[in-house]
Structures are given as C-alpha cells and as structure tokens.
C-alpha cells in the first residue's frame with residue numbers, strides 16, 4: 282500500500298481552450314503534437330463562453346462552436362470536448378477553466394495548450410501566478426507570432442514550455458474571411474466542419490463552394 286499513496290497513476294491531461302469559430306487544422310495539429318511530445322493521456326478541447334477578448338465582432342453561438350469541436354475531434358480516441366466554459370456562462374477566464382477541469386479530475390496533471398499569441402495575453406493578467414500552480418503551460422509557436430518568455434519576469438520558467446508546431450498559417454479569422462469571400466476552406470478545417478458551416482450558414486454572404 283505504501284507505494285500506492287504517492288501519485289499512483291496521475292493522468293496527464295491537455296487542456297486546449299479556444300473560441301473555435303471555427304475549429305481548424307492548426308488547433309488539431311497543435312493538440313496532436315503536444316499530445317505526442319508530452320505523452321498526454323487525453324486532450325480536452327474547451328470552447329469558450331462569451332469571449333470578452335472578441336467583443337469587437339459577433340461570435341457564433343456557443344452550441345455551434347461546441348458541435349463543430351465535437352465533429353472535428355470525434356475520430357481521435359484521445360481527444361474530448363468539455364462544456365465547462367459554455368455551461369458556466371459569461372466571459373471565460375482561463376483560471377475558471379482550469380479550476381473546473383481540476384475539480385472534475387483531482388490529482389491529474391494539467392497541460393494548458395495555447396498559441397504563442399494567447400500566451401502573451403495570459404502573461405499580462407494580474408492573477409497569472411495562480412495559473413502556473415494549476416497547470417504546465419505549453420506555448421505553441423505559430424506563424425507570425427514571436428514570444429520571449431524572459432521578458433515576463435513574474436513567470437516561473439519551469440512552468441512554461443515553448444513547442445514548435447509544424448508551421449500552419451491557419452486562423453479562424455482567415456477561415457471566416459475566406460468563406461465570406463467565396464474562397465474554399467476545404468482542408469483548412471475538417472470536412473465535417475466545412476459541411477456544418479454550410480448547413481447552418483454560419484458565415485453568410487458567400488456563394489456555395491465545392492471541393
């Protein structure tokens with residue numbers, strides 16, 4: 282029994298928060314890469330509630346973003362989707378996301394996966410210190426963004442790991458704009474997500490596009 286008292290089988294769990302409007306292959310490659318490099322048992326995708334960072338534009342309803350995330354991740358046995366941020370309501374703060382996920386799986390090791398751009402925002406939050414007690418942060422480098430951790434002196438270096446993701450210059454903004462202009466988004470987002478966007482006309486003012 283003595284051997285069992287000390288962290289017998291801590292699961293390693295990735296947490297990938299995002300607006301996912303829509304989810305695209307940049308998100309999926311990043312999650313898959315982190316899963317492989319860090320040997321994660323599971324990666325939980327967590328679509329945001331009302332995203333205060335994006336008050337400048339209409340964000341698609343949470344249920345659509347949730348379902349696109351489910352469609353995109355369904356085939357990967359290690360990928361799951363959590364509704365904690367959607368069901369909590371209101372603006373999403375990463376600290377609440379981590380608290381809720383940890384409450385549901387006490388003792389697990391959390392790895393918060395984020396793009397380098399979002400990492401910059403997190404580092405500037407006042408309560409950033411608490412976040413680093415709750416999870417290891419994996420900053421994915423993304424085309425067009427650079428980050429120098431040493432400029433954030435309040436961040437414990439051992440709690441942040443930068444990881445180069447195979448370059449994927451895909452963003453949700455670009456996918457929405459392309460779709461609105463009538464340009465294809467096939468192969469930038471999963472097939473089922475292309476079809477879901479068309480079925481629900483999520484990003485209107487576009488002609489129909491075929492592969």
Ligand code: ATP
Nearest residue numbers: 298299300301307311395396399449451452453454
């Ligand atoms: P938007 O253009 O609307 O901001 P986005 O493409 O940045 O959308 P988000 O849902 O905002 O997508 O991103 C969720 C998380 O995924 C963030 O941490 C973001 O930095 C990261 N991310 C987004 N695109 C990529 C990519 N191509 N490669 C790696 N990480 C990415």
Ligand code: MG
Nearest residue numbers: 398399452453
């Ligand atoms: Mg973004």
